[in-house]
Amino acid sequence: MTNRPHDVESVDCKKAGQVLARVGEKWSVFIIMSLAEKPHRFTELKRALNGISQRMLTLCLRGLERDGLIQRTVIAVMPPHVEYALTPLGISLTKPIIALGQWAFEHIPDIDAARAAFEARENGEKT
């Protein structure tokens, strides 16, 4: 492995980029955070992620399952239902994800202030 993770010619770097893209998708982050509490059924997740569409939730769950971060289990009761839970790999991702999420929440005021200052400078330059 290279010590220069921004040496973006490397295959590893391209793959890390794909992983980051998944993590940067806010719904994926919110799904991982929900499942870090407890396993959820599809309808429970939909309720927890107030505002997500059925289609987007299905797509995100499929992407997370494909990457081995969550496990989909069909529970054979009547009527049968499907439960989603984090895999050990998904659990290992919760720590950095939560750290990043906390940073994002804590620094919203700073980013808002920076954006306002940036717009003001831009407008100042134009006039």
Add this chain to the structure above:
Amino acid sequence: MTNRPHDVESVDCKKAGQVLARVGEKWSVFIIMSLAEKPHRFTELKRALNGISQRMLTLCLRGLERDGLIQRTVIAVMPPHVEYALTPLGISLTKPIIALGQWAFEHIPDIDAARAAFEARENGEKT
């Protein structure tokens, strides 16, 4: 602030989603990682991020500057040049970003194996 960061109706949650989107953009992550080493000129960054286009680098730098994560300084020598460096806010983001980047690099083999197993299951189901 809510204790349920996935309560996505909240304004904070939408804004955190925007922050995550920036962080999920691989070039932004690689720029932050490069600037964590030392300030860079535009051409130095372009060289470090082998493969990034001029246009994409300009866009990313502008986004990071707008969010208050990097600072653009015009150095008044002849010929004048522009230097990019992390702000204190940007520096505070390096710790969770690097943790996440490390997770991504370390778990590439696990994710590759999960994807291969997923495709195999999908193909098995179809035949």
